[in-house]
Each structure stands twice: as C-alpha cells, then as structure tokens.
Amino acid sequence: DIQMTQSPSSLSASVGDRVTITCRASQGISNSLAWYQQKPGKAPKLLLYAASNLESGVPSRFSGSGSGTDYTLTISSLQPEDFATYYCQQYYSTPPATFGQGTKVEIK
C-alpha cells in the first residue's frame, strides 16, 4: 500500500498569510492526488484533483503542485473561512485509496 505523509501536522497562521502544506507518497503517484478541506463536524470537501486541478467553485487562492512523490497545497492568502484540517489522498495505486494524516490550520 502507498503511504501518504503530510507535513506539518498543524500550523498557526494569520489572515493574509501564504500557507503551504506538503504531502509525500511512499512511491511515485503520477499526479493522482486529491486535496480535501474539512471543518469541524462537517464532511470533507474536494479542493483539487490530479494534483493541480481546481474543483469547480473552489476559490483560486487554493493551488496545488508537485510530481513524483512530493506534492504541495498552497493557500495564497489565508482567509478566515480557511481555518480547517486539510487531507491529501492518493488514487494512483488502488485499492486502497490512502489519505494523509491531516494538517490542521489554526489561527495565530
């Protein structure tokens, strides 16, 4: 199974900050990577798929990049509604589809 490791596990940031979250796969996943946002008590929401494709309706301040085993989610200017937990998920080698452990973005 492919293991997904996110870093950091949590971070504190201020409104307007640029935030970057990293996801590393245990083997190459050929851009078969999705990013989700989850707020407390709510279902996850798809932000990006295929590493860098923005899901419809998602603000353009969210972007994704990477290749091979290393991928990043960037929020260009953090907004109050962006404080949440973010998960990456690989779907290159399935089953199983595997998620990272999550990165909690908190208010500084």
Added chain:
Amino acid sequence: EVQLVESGGGLVKPGGSLRLSCEASGFSFSTYSMSWVRQAPGKGLEWVSSISSMSNYIHFTDSVKGRFTISRDNAKNSLHLQMNSLRVEDTAVYYCARDRGEQYLVSLDYWGQGTLVTVSS
C-alpha cells in the same frame, strides 16, 4: 443539486450488525462509482469500500474484509454498507461519497453528512 444522505448509524454491541444506507439525488446515480469513507473520533479519514457503477468492481480495506459488504440499487438511487461482526475499532462517522468523473476509486467530489456508528458494550 447533488445530495447524499446517509442513515442507519447507531449504537451496537461488539459482534453486532448494522446496515448503513445512502440515498442519492441530483445526478445520474447509475453512472457513478460510490465509496464509503470513515473517520474515527478525533482521527483522520480512512477509505472503507468502493463499488463501481454496475457493481462489477467491489473492494474493501483489509480490516473489514469478510465482515462488511457493499451493494447498490440503481433503480432506487441507493448505496448500502452491511456491517457484521462489528468491533470497537469500527466506531466512526461513516461517509458516503461519489467518485469523481464516473471513474472508479479516484477522488471523491461529493460527500454525505455522515452517520455515526458506535460499537460499545
């Protein structure tokens, strides 16, 4: 508007059974693969099972193989997860989700609100 509504969660004793359902609306259910993902209290997301549009592909995570079954009724736009021999470690919120782009085991573009399964004596 795409909607996924789960039901069937609750409190069950170890070794017991539950059947989760997910009612879909707002899209052509019969053309999409569907998945179940769970989240234990305070923990991350874990993929549980997926079923292709015509039920010809079905997969489970190792920890539930032989205990859970997944099925769908395309005529009724519904997805089900039959959970038998439940263990304390199956305690989680179970989400029903749609596989994006009519593909199988890919990213998940719509999610239900989740249903809580608690396994405890």
